[in-house]
Amino acid sequence: MEIVPGIHQLKVPIPGNPLGHLNAYLAQGDNGWLLVDTGWNVPEAFDALEKQVGEVGIGFEDITQIVVTHFHPDHYGLAGRIKQLSGAKLALHQVEKDLIESRYIHPKGLLAEMAEWLRLNGVPEAEVPTLQKVSFNVRDFVLPSLPEITLHGGDRISTGRFNFEVIWTPGHSPGHICLYEPKRKLLLSGDHILPNITPNIGLHPQSGDNPLGDYLDSLTALKQLDVELVLPAHEDVFSNLEARIEQLLEHHEERKSEALDALEQGAKTGYQTAARIRWILNDAIVPFEELSPLDKRLATMETLAHLELLFTEGKVDKVRRDVILYSPL
Numbered sequence: 035m036e037i038v039p040g041i042h043q044l045k046v047p048i049p050g051n052p053l054g055h056l057n058a059y060l061a062q063g064d065n066g067w068l069l070v071d072t073g074w075n076v077p078e079a080f081d082a083l084e085k086q087v088g089e090v091g092i093g094f095e096d097i098t099q100i101v102v103t104h105f106h107p108d109h110y111g112l113a114g115r116i117k118q119l120s121g122a123k124l125a126l127h128q129v130e131k132d133l134i135e136s137r138y139i140h141p142k143g144l145l146a147e148m149a150e151w152l153r154l155n156g157v158p159e160a161e162v163p164t165l166q167k168v169s170f171n172v173r174d175f176v177l178p179s180l181p182e183i184t185l186h187g188g189d190r191i192s193t194g195r196f197n198f199e200v201i202w203t204p205g206h207s208p209g210h211i212c213l214y215e216p217k218r219k220l221l222l223s224g225d226h227i228l229p230n231i232t233p234n235i236g237l238h239p240q241s242g243d244n245p246l247g248d249y250l251d252s253l254t255a256l257k258q259l260d261v262e263l264v265l266p267a268h269e270d271v272f273s274n275l276e277a278r279i280e281q282l283l284e285h286h287e288e289r290k291s292e293a294l295d296a297l298e299q300g301a302k303t304g305y306q307t308a309a310r311i312r313w314i315l316n317d318a319i320v321p322f323e324e325l326s327p328l329d330k331r332l333a334t335m336e337t338l339a340h341l342e343l344l345f346t347e348g349k350v351d352k353v354r355r356d357v358i359l360y361s362p363l
Contacts, residue, residue, distance in 0.1 A: 063193030066098025103224030114179030129209030156303025205249020236335025
């Protein structure tokens, strides 16, 4: 689907994932095309991507640049394979580049770090092995590849026809980027801003110290942009960026309040706090203890992100003993 003249949206399936598909984008250039995000490295995704690239009237060999908004598997997984086929140069933020080896190539150290992190934040010992490895199989959906171009934010990526400004938007991932085309007032938002879903922002060993604070600061910075159309990595293209940002800011204020309420009875670990917060899946309230292992880990990480922000704001105290305990001030 051609969103605007010269920019096509490609829907790349994510098998078995409730998101359904990734939105990749092809931007036309004077001497080649730019591909933004790629999909999982699985046959269904590759075949769909190849078919849609062909429907645009080009082949992989016509792609000269690949930009990955962040290194989660549904965005980064096929980048290495497409790079091999096309000879394109891959661009990724420096923070994401630095984490590729520990996450996708030699993950034993990260697994050990994750186990200790789970214990420190109150996960019962019986649950640690499951929650530690619950997302380990996503490595199967990634062909790791180091970028030839390292981004930092403020960089420019040009196709000749389009000139994108790289905006560093940490939060969902510490090296997440958006691409802004000021002349056409377009924002390729990756997972940073989606029209309906609230991106998961979690505290974990590779998130940075205050990922939710980083995310909210990144959202606020984007309010200054003149944007008429947002091209997200999931769901549908949308307008009225400022209104959506306000919704997201309000959502996280509400979640912070819920985290504070969960601490009313005294000091708790992140895991204990998450167990007292309302969780909604598929429009239904699901008790914490009934969440799947992956959702339970994500819920704990998300709760910790809110608690850490409350700590930096001086609204809760944090004490480290055998575990980390948070309590209201």
